[in-house]
Structure formats: structure tokens, C-alpha cells
Amino acid sequence: MNVRRVVVGPLQVNCYIVEDEGTKEAMVIDPGDDAAAILKVIDSRELKVRYIINTHAHFDHVGANKQIKDATGAGIVIHEQDDALLGATKDQARMFGMTAPSSSKADRYVKHGDVLTAGGISLRVLHTPGHSSGGISLVGGGFVFTGDSLFAGSIGRTDLFGGDLMTLITSIKENLMTLPDETVVLSGHGPQSTIGEERRENPFLNAQSGF
Numbered sequence: 001m002n003v004r005r006v007v008v009g010p011l012q013v014n015c016y017i018v019e020d021e022g023t024k025e026a027m028v029i030d031p032g033d034d035a036a037a038i039l040k041v042i043d044s045r046e047l048k049v050r051y052i053i054n055t056h057a058h059f060d061h062v063g064a065n066k067q068i069k070d071a072t073g074a075g076i077v078i079h080e081q082d083d084a085l086l087g088a089t090k091d092q093a094r095m096f097g098m099t100a101p102s103s104s105k106a107d108r109y110v111k112h113g114d115v116l117t118a119g120g121i122s123l124r125v126l127h128t129p130g131h132s133s134g135g136i137s138l139v140g141g142g143f144v145f146t147g148d149s150l151f152a153g154s155i156g157r158t159d160l161f162g163g164d165l166m167t168l169i170t171s172i173k174e175n176l177m178t179l180p181d182e183t184v185v186l187s188g189h190g191p192q193s194t195i196g197e198e199r200r201e202n203p204f205l206n207a208q209s210g211f
Contacts, residue, residue: 001018001019001020001120001121001140001141001143002018002019002020002021003016003017003018003019003143003186004016004017004019004041005017005186006034006037006038006041008031008032008033008034008037008038008063008064009032009033009034009060009063010033010060010098011032011060012189013030013032013033013060013061013188013189014030014186014188014189014190015028015029015030015031015032015034015038015064016028016029016030016145016186017029017041017042017045017047018118018121018123019045019047019121020118020119020120020121022119022120023048023118023119023120024045024046024047024048024119025047025048025049025050025118025119025121026042026045026047026048026049026050026118026119027050027051027052027053027116027118027121028042028049028051028052028053028068028072028074029053029054029055029138030053030054030055030061030062030147030188031052031062031063031064031065031067031068032060032061032062032063032064033060033063033064034064035064035067035068035071038064038068039067039068039071039072042071042072048072049068049072049073049074050074050075050116050117051074051075051076051077051108051116051118052065052068052069052072052074052075052077053077053078053116053123053138054076054077054078054082054086055135055136055137055138055145055146055147055148055149055188056078056079056082056085056131056132056134056135056136056147056148056162057078057082057083057085057086057089057103057132057134058085058092058131058132058148058160058161059089059090059092059093059098059100060100061147061148061188062086062089062103063089063100063101063103065103065104066101066102066103066104069104075107075108076103076104076105076106076107076108077106077107077108077110077116078106078109078110078134078136079109079110079111079125079127079134079135079136080106080109080111080134081129081132081133081134081162082132082133082134082135082162083106083109083134085132085134085161085162086103086105086106087102087103087105088161089101089102089103090102092161110125110136111125111127112125112126112127112175113125116138121140121141122140123138123139123140123141123145124138124139124140125137125138126138126139126144126175126176127171127175128146128147128149128150128168128171128172128175128176129162129164129167129168129171130149130156130158130163130164130165130166130167130168130169130170130171130172131147131148131149131156131157131158131160131162131163131168132148132160132161132162132163133162134162135147135148135149135156135162135171137149137150137175137176139179139183142182142183142184143183143184143185143186144176144179144183144184144185144186144195145186145187146176146185146186146187146188147187147188148187148188148189149168149171149172149176149187150172150176150185150187150198150202151187151188151189151190152185152187152190152191152192152193152197152198153193153198153201153202153203154190154202154203154204155168155169155172155202155204155205156168156188169204172205176195177195177198177199177205179195180195181194181195181196181199182194182195182196183195185197185198
């Protein structure tokens with residue numbers, strides 16, 4: 001399992017291209033912008049993209065959905081509770097004084113416990129709402145892709161569309177902090193971390209919160 005990160009868009013979203021080197025099958029996680037940069041990696045590696053996965057449907061994480069889908073034929077995957085957000089990218093961006101393209105509609109909805117595969121890669125879906133209602137994380141191969149739920153030293157903001165602080169804290173406690181300490185955290189913005197580091201050092205995840 002080979003993971004490549006492409007930082008995209010004005011909000012510096014981490015787009016991840018997850019590749020099975022043997023079969024060249026791949027999944028693209030959170031193609032928020034800069035489709036040309038993402039497609040350059042896909043083309044240079046001669047990858048067959050099976051899925052475009054949105055960890056959530058805020059506009060900065062889905063902006064290149066249509067272009068990547070049109071170029072690769074891959075289906076767009078989200079949690080159904082973020083479907084309305086996926087259809088409202090322009091309205092979301094306008095609230096920040098920005099513009100965003102419309103996304104293609106979702107081709108597949110996933111729920112907690114579902115598994116997405118590409119070649120020999122399997123990513124298990126964890127429903128981690130709180131930053132948005134349909135936020136998901138994806139765990140497999142010693143990695144967890146947390147979207148905007150958990151960051152290195154922080155957690156996602158909860159004042160946006162579908163956000164709720166206590167829901168997010170519960171999501172992190174029940175679905176992420178139960179992973180092994182050595183699991184590498186690859187979040188939607190910023191540097192990577194590990195579950196163990198966040199358990200010990202994240203100021204939002206202290207002993208009083210039950211972590």
C-alpha cells in the first residue's frame with residue numbers, strides 16, 4: 001500500500017492517492033482542488049482509480065470530484081448524511097467569500113463498517129460525525145485517514161455545516177482512540193501524526209475527556 005499526498009487548493013487540503021503497487025489500482029481521498037496536479041500523479045503512475053472517496057462534503061474537500069471522475073471513470077463515495085452538502089458546494093463557498101465548482105453526485109453511499117477495496121488494499125469505513133454529519137474516517141494498512149475529524153494536535157471545527165462538538169468528541173473517543181497507538185494519522189489538513197501521539201499530547205483529548 002503506497003500513499004501519496006498532494007496538497008491542494010487555497011485551504012491546503014491533503015488529497016491522498018492510495019495505490020496498490022502490484023495491480024496499479026487506487027483510491028483517491030478528498031480531491032479538493034487542483035485536479036491537474038492529482039491527475040499528473042495518477043497518469044505518471046498509470047493508475048486505475050476505483051473510488052473517489054470524500055471523508056466529508058465540505059466544499060474544500062470535493063472541488064475536483066467531477067474532473068477526477070470524468071478523467072478516470074471512478075465512482076464518488078460518501079456517507080449519505082453528507083449528500084445534501086455535496087449538492088451545495090457553491091453555497092458553502094459563498095459563505096466564506098470564495099467560489100467552488102459543483103460536484104458530481106455520489107455513486108455510492110457507505111456506512112460504518114463497510115470496506116472499500118482496490119487491488120489488495122482494503123479500507124474500513126468509520127463513521128466519525130461531528131465536523132459534519134456524514135464525516136467518515138478510513139482505516140487500513142496501518143493508516144487512518146481522518147478527514148477533518150482529528151488533526152495533529154487538534155480536532156475539527158464544529159461551527160460549520162453539520163458540526164457538533166460533543167458528537168465529534170464521542171466519535172474520536174469511540175472510533176479513533178480505540179485504534180493501536182502506532183496507527184499513522186493522515187488528516188485532511190496539516191502534518192501526519194499517530195494515534196499514540198494524539199492520545200498523549202492532543203490538548204483536546206485529555207484525561208478529563210476520558211481518553
